[in-house]
Amino acid sequence: MTDESTQQFEQWRRYLTGVAYRMLGSVSEAEDVVQDAYLRWHNTDHGAVEDAWAYLTTVASRLCLDRLRSARHQRETYVGPWLPEPLVESPDTPMEVEALASDVSFALMLALERLSPLERVAFLLHDVFGLDFGQVAASLDRSEATCRQLASRARKRVQAGRPRYRVTPDEHGEVADRFFMAARTGDVGALQALLSEGATLHADGGGKRIAALRLLEGVDRICRLFSAVARRAESVDPPWVKRVNVNGLPGWLTIEEDGLPQVTMVDIDGGYIQAVYIIRNPDKLGHLVDHLPSGHRIH
DSSP states (O other), rough: OOOHHHHHHHHHHHHHHHHHHHOOOOOOHHHHHHHHHHHHTTTTTTGOOOOOOHHHHHHHHHHHHHHHHHHHHHHHHHHSOOOOOOOOTTTOOOOHHHHHHHHHHHHHHHHHTSHHHHHHHHIIIIITTTHHHHHHHHHHHHHHHHHHHHHHHHHHHHGGOOSSOOOOOTTHHHHHHHHHHHHHHHHHHHHHHHEEEEEEHHHHEETOOOOOSSSSSSSSHHHHHHHHHHHHHSSSSEEEEEEEEEEEEEEEEEEEETTTTEEEEEEEEEEEEEEEEEEEEGTTGGGGGGSOOOTOOOO
16 A cells, blocks of 8 residues: 555545544444454455545444444443443543534434444444435445434434533533532422422442442432432542543543443533433553553553
8 A cells, every 4th residue: 555545545534533433432342443444455456446535434324334233232231321421521632522412412323223224324424424315325335315214213213312502621521520519419499499300310320330220210219329328338439530522522531449440421401411321340450541540551
């Protein structure tokens, strides 16, 4: 492969990572897909490729579709609620990671998770990445009419999961910080004042660490959980904490009493917390090692 073709691929690497992350919800798998796409590009007759962007998007989407199909059983048997791997932003975050993180909300990712693999890929390729249905059909090896139907079904199911607005790093900071303190101390009164009536809590331990095994809905259930956790904790304050933004939401990266990291984030609308997301599964936090204190290991 020539230097020119290598540079051509590198031009699209960040974009392809975004494609793969939205499809798979995994940072590590997205990186693997991009590397596999690079190997495919390496063995391609570049002179026969009219549009490198469309070609690489097709290659990456097919690789993702294979992974989505093989992962369906694993997702169905996953212990407790499933959440995507978090994209964490802090002052030292590379610009390309920050741009992707702020554009991919957890609400949208969870809405995508409810789609079939074909619906998910068709919707993302057409509605998000701008391929026409002829290109989508070539990527999925389906007719254009079928791809239109797939994208249409997906669009209707995803619409409610689209972020209403993008949360900036400073937005709702006071509400988020008040929640963090109330949650750590188990202050039920403060939590009740912060949570919306229909608030939800998603905790992903993946069977590797203790976490709520079901989606919690409603203020009372969420308050009872944090109150119980606070009573059992040796200390209100975690051994280490870092304020971050996670997939465009205000949150915290902490090291907990067991020595393992945890990511917590809140979705705020109209001054009230609509959703709380907690990721404790260490398999989903390995890529955050650079955000942790020097020398700290996750596994």
